[in-house]
Amino acid sequence: MLAIIGGTGFAQLTNLKITHRQVLRTPYGEPSGPMTFGTINQHEVMFLARHGYGHTIPPHEVNYRANLWSLRDQGATRVIAVTSVGGIRADLVPGTLVVPDQIIDYTYGRNFTYFDGKDKSVTHIDFTRPYNEKVRQQIIAAVKLAGEACVDGGVHAVTQGPRLETAAEINRLERDGADMVGMTGMPEASLAKELGLAYATIAVVVNQAAGRGGSRDGVPLETIGTVMGPAMERVRNILECAVGQDGD
Known part of the structure:
Protein backbone atom coordinates (compact mmCIF):
# COMPACT_ATOMS: atom_id res chain seq x y z
CA MET A 1 0.00 0.00 0.00
CA LEU A 2 1.12 3.54 -0.70
CA ALA A 3 1.62 5.89 2.25
CA ILE A 4 1.94 9.64 1.80
CA ILE A 5 3.61 11.87 4.37
CA GLY A 6 2.55 15.50 4.10
CA GLY A 7 4.78 18.35 5.21
CA THR A 8 4.40 22.10 5.60
CA GLY A 9 1.51 23.29 3.44
CA PHE A 10 0.33 19.73 2.88
CA ALA A 11 -1.57 18.77 6.03
CA GLN A 12 -4.56 17.55 4.03
CA LEU A 13 -4.83 15.34 0.98
CA THR A 14 -7.95 16.84 -0.56
CA ASN A 15 -8.21 14.29 -3.37
CA LEU A 16 -8.28 11.42 -0.86
CA LYS A 17 -11.71 9.81 -0.42
CA ILE A 18 -11.53 9.15 3.30
CA THR A 19 -12.83 5.86 4.68
CA HIS A 20 -11.66 6.21 8.29
CA ARG A 21 -9.11 7.66 10.67
CA GLN A 22 -7.30 5.71 13.34
CA VAL A 23 -5.31 6.72 16.42
CA LEU A 24 -2.21 4.53 16.57
CA ARG A 25 0.40 3.78 19.19
CA THR A 26 3.83 2.31 18.65
CA PRO A 27 6.74 1.09 20.82
CA TYR A 28 8.24 4.53 20.14
CA GLY A 29 5.26 6.58 21.23
CA GLU A 30 2.48 8.20 19.24
CA PRO A 31 2.87 9.40 15.65
CA SER A 32 2.20 12.98 14.66
CA GLY A 33 -1.56 12.42 14.49
CA PRO A 34 -4.26 9.92 13.58
CA MET A 35 -3.64 7.95 10.41
CA THR A 36 -6.06 8.80 7.60
CA PHE A 37 -7.11 5.92 5.35
CA GLY A 38 -8.92 6.20 2.05
CA THR A 39 -8.71 5.83 -1.70
CA ILE A 40 -7.43 7.84 -4.63
CA ASN A 41 -8.74 6.64 -7.97
CA GLN A 42 -9.97 3.49 -6.20
CA HIS A 43 -6.49 2.67 -4.90
CA GLU A 44 -6.00 2.37 -1.15
CA VAL A 45 -3.79 5.05 0.38
CA MET A 46 -2.85 6.10 3.90
CA PHE A 47 -1.91 9.65 4.79
CA LEU A 48 -0.08 11.17 7.74
CA ALA A 49 0.62 14.87 8.38
CA ARG A 50 4.22 15.07 9.56
CA HIS A 51 3.70 18.21 11.67
CA GLY A 52 0.25 17.19 12.93
CA TYR A 53 -3.02 18.17 11.31
CA GLY A 54 -2.88 21.58 12.99
CA HIS A 55 0.78 22.05 12.00
CA THR A 56 1.87 22.29 15.64
CA ILE A 57 4.94 20.02 15.73
CA PRO A 58 8.26 21.68 14.78
CA PRO A 59 10.77 19.72 12.68
CA HIS A 60 13.11 18.81 15.55
CA GLU A 61 10.23 17.45 17.67
CA VAL A 62 8.55 15.23 15.07
CA ASN A 63 8.44 11.63 16.30
CA TYR A 64 9.93 10.21 13.11
CA ARG A 65 10.35 6.74 14.58
CA ALA A 66 6.68 6.47 15.55
CA ASN A 67 5.57 7.89 12.20
CA LEU A 68 7.50 5.40 10.06
CA TRP A 69 6.78 2.48 12.40
CA SER A 70 3.03 3.15 12.25
CA LEU A 71 3.09 3.29 8.45
CA ARG A 72 4.77 -0.09 8.17
CA ASP A 73 2.60 -1.54 10.93
CA GLN A 74 -0.51 -0.62 8.93
CA GLY A 75 0.73 -2.29 5.78
CA ALA A 76 2.59 0.43 3.88
CA THR A 77 5.31 -0.81 1.54
CA ARG A 78 5.87 2.36 -0.48
CA VAL A 79 6.21 5.89 0.93
CA ILE A 80 6.13 9.21 -0.90
CA ALA A 81 7.08 12.08 1.38
CA VAL A 82 6.31 15.70 0.53
CA THR A 83 8.65 18.32 1.98
CA SER A 84 9.19 22.06 1.59
CA VAL A 85 12.70 23.29 0.86
CA GLY A 86 14.68 26.40 0.11
CA GLY A 87 16.51 26.52 -3.20
CA ILE A 88 20.29 26.89 -3.04
CA ARG A 89 21.10 26.13 -6.66
CA ALA A 90 20.29 29.04 -8.94
CA ASP A 91 17.74 27.18 -11.06
CA LEU A 92 15.75 25.96 -8.05
CA VAL A 93 13.47 28.96 -7.88
CA PRO A 94 10.24 29.10 -5.84
CA GLY A 95 7.59 26.81 -7.30
CA THR A 96 10.07 24.25 -8.63
CA LEU A 97 9.43 20.59 -7.83
CA VAL A 98 12.45 18.36 -7.23
CA VAL A 99 12.79 14.60 -6.81
CA PRO A 100 16.13 14.47 -4.96
CA ASP A 101 18.49 11.50 -5.19
CA GLN A 102 20.97 12.33 -2.41
CA ILE A 103 20.88 13.74 1.09
CA ILE A 104 23.25 15.30 3.63
CA ASP A 105 22.27 15.19 7.30
CA TYR A 106 23.10 18.20 9.50
CA THR A 107 20.58 17.41 12.22
CA TYR A 108 21.47 16.51 15.79
CA GLY A 109 19.79 15.18 18.92
CA ARG A 110 17.01 13.40 17.02
CA ASN A 111 16.09 9.76 17.60
CA PHE A 112 17.60 8.53 14.36
CA THR A 113 17.60 4.72 14.56
CA TYR A 114 15.61 1.71 15.68
CA PHE A 115 18.84 -0.16 16.38
CA ASP A 116 19.77 1.33 19.74
CA GLY A 117 19.62 0.01 23.28
CA LYS A 118 21.68 -2.61 25.08
CA ASP A 119 19.25 -5.37 24.09
CA LYS A 120 19.87 -4.86 20.35
CA SER A 121 22.85 -5.97 18.32
CA VAL A 122 24.87 -3.43 16.36
CA THR A 123 23.22 -3.11 12.93
CA HIS A 124 24.33 -1.05 9.93
CA ILE A 125 22.32 -0.16 6.83
CA ASP A 126 23.68 0.73 3.41
CA PHE A 127 22.68 4.36 2.84
CA THR A 128 24.66 4.92 -0.37
CA ARG A 129 21.38 5.58 -2.17
CA PRO A 130 19.10 7.14 0.45
CA TYR A 131 16.01 7.18 -1.77
CA ASN A 132 14.44 4.16 -3.40
CA GLU A 133 15.19 4.48 -7.10
CA LYS A 134 12.09 2.60 -8.23
CA VAL A 135 9.82 4.97 -6.30
CA ARG A 136 11.80 7.97 -7.55
CA GLN A 137 11.19 6.87 -11.13
CA GLN A 138 7.52 6.26 -10.40
CA ILE A 139 7.23 9.84 -9.14
CA ILE A 140 8.98 11.19 -12.23
CA ALA A 141 6.67 9.14 -14.47
CA ALA A 142 3.67 10.49 -12.54
CA VAL A 143 4.94 14.05 -13.05
CA LYS A 144 4.90 13.50 -16.80
CA LEU A 145 1.45 11.88 -16.71
CA ALA A 146 0.13 14.87 -14.78
CA GLY A 147 1.54 17.25 -17.37
CA GLU A 148 3.83 18.83 -14.81
CA ALA A 149 7.58 19.38 -14.65
CA CYS A 150 10.21 18.51 -12.08
CA VAL A 151 13.95 18.44 -11.59
CA ASP A 152 15.25 14.88 -11.59
CA GLY A 153 17.90 14.55 -8.88
CA GLY A 154 19.58 16.88 -6.45
CA VAL A 155 21.26 16.93 -3.06
CA HIS A 156 18.90 17.62 -0.17
CA ALA A 157 20.57 19.16 2.89
CA VAL A 158 18.64 18.66 6.14
CA THR A 159 19.22 21.15 8.95
CA GLN A 160 17.94 21.17 12.51
CA GLY A 161 15.49 24.07 12.44
CA PRO A 162 13.11 25.50 13.30
CA ARG A 163 15.01 28.68 12.44
CA LEU A 164 16.11 29.27 8.88
CA GLU A 165 19.79 29.33 8.03
CA THR A 166 22.22 32.23 7.88
CA ALA A 167 23.68 33.26 4.53
CA ALA A 168 27.06 31.91 5.68
CA GLU A 169 25.51 28.56 6.54
CA ILE A 170 23.94 28.35 3.08
CA ASN A 171 27.36 29.13 1.56
CA ARG A 172 28.75 26.22 3.56
CA LEU A 173 25.97 23.89 2.40
CA GLU A 174 26.64 24.91 -1.18
CA ARG A 175 30.35 24.13 -0.77
CA ASP A 176 29.33 20.74 0.60
CA GLY A 177 27.41 20.09 -2.60
CA ALA A 178 23.84 20.77 -1.45
CA ASP A 179 21.26 21.98 -3.97
CA MET A 180 18.36 22.58 -1.58
CA VAL A 181 17.79 22.79 2.16
CA GLY A 182 14.97 21.57 4.39
CA MET A 183 14.40 20.45 7.97
CA THR A 184 12.50 17.15 7.87
CA GLY A 185 14.21 14.77 5.44
CA MET A 186 16.26 13.12 8.18
CA PRO A 187 16.04 10.84 10.02
CA GLU A 188 12.86 10.08 8.08
CA ALA A 189 14.71 8.65 5.07
CA SER A 190 17.11 6.48 7.06
CA LEU A 191 14.39 5.16 9.36
CA ALA A 192 12.38 4.14 6.30
CA LYS A 193 15.45 2.31 5.03
CA GLU A 194 15.87 0.51 8.36
CA LEU A 195 12.26 -0.70 8.15
CA GLY A 196 12.56 -1.82 4.54
CA LEU A 197 10.12 0.79 3.26
CA ALA A 198 10.56 1.97 -0.34
CA TYR A 199 10.83 5.72 0.29
CA ALA A 200 11.30 8.77 -1.92
CA THR A 201 10.60 12.49 -1.68
CA ILE A 202 8.91 15.24 -3.65
CA ALA A 203 10.64 18.46 -2.58
CA VAL A 204 8.75 21.69 -3.18
CA VAL A 205 10.92 24.80 -3.43
CA VAL A 206 8.98 27.50 -1.57
CA ASN A 207 11.73 30.10 -1.22
CA GLN A 208 15.28 30.84 -2.21
CA ALA A 209 17.70 30.02 0.59
CA ALA A 210 19.29 32.80 2.66
CA GLY A 211 21.55 35.04 0.61
CA ARG A 212 20.30 33.67 -2.70
CA GLY A 213 18.42 35.59 -5.38
CA GLY A 214 15.60 37.66 -3.97
CA SER A 215 16.47 36.63 -0.42
CA ARG A 216 19.83 38.38 -0.27
CA ASP A 217 18.50 40.77 2.38
CA GLY A 218 16.38 38.15 4.13
CA VAL A 219 13.99 35.33 3.27
CA PRO A 220 10.58 36.87 2.41
CA LEU A 221 8.46 34.66 4.65
CA GLU A 222 5.28 36.55 3.75
CA THR A 223 5.48 35.36 0.11
CA ILE A 238 1.07 14.15 -9.36
CA LEU A 239 0.09 11.89 -6.48
CA GLU A 240 -3.15 11.02 -8.28
CA CYS A 241 -1.00 9.69 -11.12
CA ALA A 242 1.43 7.93 -8.76
CA VAL A 243 -1.09 5.67 -7.03
CA GLY A 244 -1.49 2.20 -8.43
CA GLN A 245 1.96 2.13 -10.04
CA ASP A 246 3.19 -0.58 -7.70
CA GLY A 247 0.09 -2.73 -7.40
CA ASP A 248 -1.42 -0.61 -4.60
Missing part, protein backbone atom coordinates in the same frame (compact mmCIF):
# COMPACT_ATOMS: atom_id res chain seq x y z
CA ILE A 224 6.00 31.66 0.87
CA GLY A 225 2.26 31.01 1.21
CA THR A 226 1.52 32.40 -2.25
CA VAL A 227 4.04 29.98 -3.76
CA MET A 228 3.09 27.02 -1.60
CA GLY A 229 -0.63 26.85 -2.42
CA PRO A 230 -0.37 26.38 -6.21
CA ALA A 231 2.72 24.17 -5.86
CA MET A 232 0.98 21.79 -3.45
CA GLU A 233 -1.99 21.57 -5.81
CA ARG A 234 0.43 20.40 -8.49
CA VAL A 235 1.79 17.81 -6.05
CA ARG A 236 -1.76 16.50 -5.46
CA ASN A 237 -2.20 16.06 -9.20
Whole structure:
Protein backbone atom coordinates (compact mmCIF):
# COMPACT_ATOMS: atom_id res chain seq x y z
CA MET A 1 0.00 0.00 0.00
CA LEU A 2 1.12 3.54 -0.70
CA ALA A 3 1.62 5.89 2.25
CA ILE A 4 1.94 9.64 1.80
CA ILE A 5 3.61 11.87 4.37
CA GLY A 6 2.55 15.50 4.10
CA GLY A 7 4.78 18.35 5.21
CA THR A 8 4.40 22.10 5.60
CA GLY A 9 1.51 23.29 3.44
CA PHE A 10 0.33 19.73 2.88
CA ALA A 11 -1.57 18.77 6.03
CA GLN A 12 -4.56 17.55 4.03
CA LEU A 13 -4.83 15.34 0.98
CA THR A 14 -7.95 16.84 -0.56
CA ASN A 15 -8.21 14.29 -3.37
CA LEU A 16 -8.28 11.42 -0.86
CA LYS A 17 -11.71 9.81 -0.42
CA ILE A 18 -11.53 9.15 3.30
CA THR A 19 -12.83 5.86 4.68
CA HIS A 20 -11.66 6.21 8.29
CA ARG A 21 -9.11 7.66 10.67
CA GLN A 22 -7.30 5.71 13.34
CA VAL A 23 -5.31 6.72 16.42
CA LEU A 24 -2.21 4.53 16.57
CA ARG A 25 0.40 3.78 19.19
CA THR A 26 3.83 2.31 18.65
CA PRO A 27 6.74 1.09 20.82
CA TYR A 28 8.24 4.53 20.14
CA GLY A 29 5.26 6.58 21.23
CA GLU A 30 2.48 8.20 19.24
CA PRO A 31 2.87 9.40 15.65
CA SER A 32 2.20 12.98 14.66
CA GLY A 33 -1.56 12.42 14.49
CA PRO A 34 -4.26 9.92 13.58
CA MET A 35 -3.64 7.95 10.41
CA THR A 36 -6.06 8.80 7.60
CA PHE A 37 -7.11 5.92 5.35
CA GLY A 38 -8.92 6.20 2.05
CA THR A 39 -8.71 5.83 -1.70
CA ILE A 40 -7.43 7.84 -4.63
CA ASN A 41 -8.74 6.64 -7.97
CA GLN A 42 -9.97 3.49 -6.20
CA HIS A 43 -6.49 2.67 -4.90
CA GLU A 44 -6.00 2.37 -1.15
CA VAL A 45 -3.79 5.05 0.38
CA MET A 46 -2.85 6.10 3.90
CA PHE A 47 -1.91 9.65 4.79
CA LEU A 48 -0.08 11.17 7.74
CA ALA A 49 0.62 14.87 8.38
CA ARG A 50 4.22 15.07 9.56
CA HIS A 51 3.70 18.21 11.67
CA GLY A 52 0.25 17.19 12.93
CA TYR A 53 -3.02 18.17 11.31
CA GLY A 54 -2.88 21.58 12.99
CA HIS A 55 0.78 22.05 12.00
CA THR A 56 1.87 22.29 15.64
CA ILE A 57 4.94 20.02 15.73
CA PRO A 58 8.26 21.68 14.78
CA PRO A 59 10.77 19.72 12.68
CA HIS A 60 13.11 18.81 15.55
CA GLU A 61 10.23 17.45 17.67
CA VAL A 62 8.55 15.23 15.07
CA ASN A 63 8.44 11.63 16.30
CA TYR A 64 9.93 10.21 13.11
CA ARG A 65 10.35 6.74 14.58
CA ALA A 66 6.68 6.47 15.55
CA ASN A 67 5.57 7.89 12.20
CA LEU A 68 7.50 5.40 10.06
CA TRP A 69 6.78 2.48 12.40
CA SER A 70 3.03 3.15 12.25
CA LEU A 71 3.09 3.29 8.45
CA ARG A 72 4.77 -0.09 8.17
CA ASP A 73 2.60 -1.54 10.93
CA GLN A 74 -0.51 -0.62 8.93
CA GLY A 75 0.73 -2.29 5.78
CA ALA A 76 2.59 0.43 3.88
CA THR A 77 5.31 -0.81 1.54
CA ARG A 78 5.87 2.36 -0.48
CA VAL A 79 6.21 5.89 0.93
CA ILE A 80 6.13 9.21 -0.90
CA ALA A 81 7.08 12.08 1.38
CA VAL A 82 6.31 15.70 0.53
CA THR A 83 8.65 18.32 1.98
CA SER A 84 9.19 22.06 1.59
CA VAL A 85 12.70 23.29 0.86
CA GLY A 86 14.68 26.40 0.11
CA GLY A 87 16.51 26.52 -3.20
CA ILE A 88 20.29 26.89 -3.04
CA ARG A 89 21.10 26.13 -6.66
CA ALA A 90 20.29 29.04 -8.94
CA ASP A 91 17.74 27.18 -11.06
CA LEU A 92 15.75 25.96 -8.05
CA VAL A 93 13.47 28.96 -7.88
CA PRO A 94 10.24 29.10 -5.84
CA GLY A 95 7.59 26.81 -7.30
CA THR A 96 10.07 24.25 -8.63
CA LEU A 97 9.43 20.59 -7.83
CA VAL A 98 12.45 18.36 -7.23
CA VAL A 99 12.79 14.60 -6.81
CA PRO A 100 16.13 14.47 -4.96
CA ASP A 101 18.49 11.50 -5.19
CA GLN A 102 20.97 12.33 -2.41
CA ILE A 103 20.88 13.74 1.09
CA ILE A 104 23.25 15.30 3.63
CA ASP A 105 22.27 15.19 7.30
CA TYR A 106 23.10 18.20 9.50
CA THR A 107 20.58 17.41 12.22
CA TYR A 108 21.47 16.51 15.79
CA GLY A 109 19.79 15.18 18.92
CA ARG A 110 17.01 13.40 17.02
CA ASN A 111 16.09 9.76 17.60
CA PHE A 112 17.60 8.53 14.36
CA THR A 113 17.60 4.72 14.56
CA TYR A 114 15.61 1.71 15.68
CA PHE A 115 18.84 -0.16 16.38
CA ASP A 116 19.77 1.33 19.74
CA GLY A 117 19.62 0.01 23.28
CA LYS A 118 21.68 -2.61 25.08
CA ASP A 119 19.25 -5.37 24.09
CA LYS A 120 19.87 -4.86 20.35
CA SER A 121 22.85 -5.97 18.32
CA VAL A 122 24.87 -3.43 16.36
CA THR A 123 23.22 -3.11 12.93
CA HIS A 124 24.33 -1.05 9.93
CA ILE A 125 22.32 -0.16 6.83
CA ASP A 126 23.68 0.73 3.41
CA PHE A 127 22.68 4.36 2.84
CA THR A 128 24.66 4.92 -0.37
CA ARG A 129 21.38 5.58 -2.17
CA PRO A 130 19.10 7.14 0.45
CA TYR A 131 16.01 7.18 -1.77
CA ASN A 132 14.44 4.16 -3.40
CA GLU A 133 15.19 4.48 -7.10
CA LYS A 134 12.09 2.60 -8.23
CA VAL A 135 9.82 4.97 -6.30
CA ARG A 136 11.80 7.97 -7.55
CA GLN A 137 11.19 6.87 -11.13
CA GLN A 138 7.52 6.26 -10.40
CA ILE A 139 7.23 9.84 -9.14
CA ILE A 140 8.98 11.19 -12.23
CA ALA A 141 6.67 9.14 -14.47
CA ALA A 142 3.67 10.49 -12.54
CA VAL A 143 4.94 14.05 -13.05
CA LYS A 144 4.90 13.50 -16.80
CA LEU A 145 1.45 11.88 -16.71
CA ALA A 146 0.13 14.87 -14.78
CA GLY A 147 1.54 17.25 -17.37
CA GLU A 148 3.83 18.83 -14.81
CA ALA A 149 7.58 19.38 -14.65
CA CYS A 150 10.21 18.51 -12.08
CA VAL A 151 13.95 18.44 -11.59
CA ASP A 152 15.25 14.88 -11.59
CA GLY A 153 17.90 14.55 -8.88
CA GLY A 154 19.58 16.88 -6.45
CA VAL A 155 21.26 16.93 -3.06
CA HIS A 156 18.90 17.62 -0.17
CA ALA A 157 20.57 19.16 2.89
CA VAL A 158 18.64 18.66 6.14
CA THR A 159 19.22 21.15 8.95
CA GLN A 160 17.94 21.17 12.51
CA GLY A 161 15.49 24.07 12.44
CA PRO A 162 13.11 25.50 13.30
CA ARG A 163 15.01 28.68 12.44
CA LEU A 164 16.11 29.27 8.88
CA GLU A 165 19.79 29.33 8.03
CA THR A 166 22.22 32.23 7.88
CA ALA A 167 23.68 33.26 4.53
CA ALA A 168 27.06 31.91 5.68
CA GLU A 169 25.51 28.56 6.54
CA ILE A 170 23.94 28.35 3.08
CA ASN A 171 27.36 29.13 1.56
CA ARG A 172 28.75 26.22 3.56
CA LEU A 173 25.97 23.89 2.40
CA GLU A 174 26.64 24.91 -1.18
CA ARG A 175 30.35 24.13 -0.77
CA ASP A 176 29.33 20.74 0.60
CA GLY A 177 27.41 20.09 -2.60
CA ALA A 178 23.84 20.77 -1.45
CA ASP A 179 21.26 21.98 -3.97
CA MET A 180 18.36 22.58 -1.58
CA VAL A 181 17.79 22.79 2.16
CA GLY A 182 14.97 21.57 4.39
CA MET A 183 14.40 20.45 7.97
CA THR A 184 12.50 17.15 7.87
CA GLY A 185 14.21 14.77 5.44
CA MET A 186 16.26 13.12 8.18
CA PRO A 187 16.04 10.84 10.02
CA GLU A 188 12.86 10.08 8.08
CA ALA A 189 14.71 8.65 5.07
CA SER A 190 17.11 6.48 7.06
CA LEU A 191 14.39 5.16 9.36
CA ALA A 192 12.38 4.14 6.30
CA LYS A 193 15.45 2.31 5.03
CA GLU A 194 15.87 0.51 8.36
CA LEU A 195 12.26 -0.70 8.15
CA GLY A 196 12.56 -1.82 4.54
CA LEU A 197 10.12 0.79 3.26
CA ALA A 198 10.56 1.97 -0.34
CA TYR A 199 10.83 5.72 0.29
CA ALA A 200 11.30 8.77 -1.92
CA THR A 201 10.60 12.49 -1.68
CA ILE A 202 8.91 15.24 -3.65
CA ALA A 203 10.64 18.46 -2.58
CA VAL A 204 8.75 21.69 -3.18
CA VAL A 205 10.92 24.80 -3.43
CA VAL A 206 8.98 27.50 -1.57
CA ASN A 207 11.73 30.10 -1.22
CA GLN A 208 15.28 30.84 -2.21
CA ALA A 209 17.70 30.02 0.59
CA ALA A 210 19.29 32.80 2.66
CA GLY A 211 21.55 35.04 0.61
CA ARG A 212 20.30 33.67 -2.70
CA GLY A 213 18.42 35.59 -5.38
CA GLY A 214 15.60 37.66 -3.97
CA SER A 215 16.47 36.63 -0.42
CA ARG A 216 19.83 38.38 -0.27
CA ASP A 217 18.50 40.77 2.38
CA GLY A 218 16.38 38.15 4.13
CA VAL A 219 13.99 35.33 3.27
CA PRO A 220 10.58 36.87 2.41
CA LEU A 221 8.46 34.66 4.65
CA GLU A 222 5.28 36.55 3.75
CA THR A 223 5.48 35.36 0.11
CA ILE A 224 6.00 31.66 0.87
CA GLY A 225 2.26 31.01 1.21
CA THR A 226 1.52 32.40 -2.25
CA VAL A 227 4.04 29.98 -3.76
CA MET A 228 3.09 27.02 -1.60
CA GLY A 229 -0.63 26.85 -2.42
CA PRO A 230 -0.37 26.38 -6.21
CA ALA A 231 2.72 24.17 -5.86
CA MET A 232 0.98 21.79 -3.45
CA GLU A 233 -1.99 21.57 -5.81
CA ARG A 234 0.43 20.40 -8.49
CA VAL A 235 1.79 17.81 -6.05
CA ARG A 236 -1.76 16.50 -5.46
CA ASN A 237 -2.20 16.06 -9.20
CA ILE A 238 1.07 14.15 -9.36
CA LEU A 239 0.09 11.89 -6.48
CA GLU A 240 -3.15 11.02 -8.28
CA CYS A 241 -1.00 9.69 -11.12
CA ALA A 242 1.43 7.93 -8.76
CA VAL A 243 -1.09 5.67 -7.03
CA GLY A 244 -1.49 2.20 -8.43
CA GLN A 245 1.96 2.13 -10.04
CA ASP A 246 3.19 -0.58 -7.70
CA GLY A 247 0.09 -2.73 -7.40
CA ASP A 248 -1.42 -0.61 -4.60
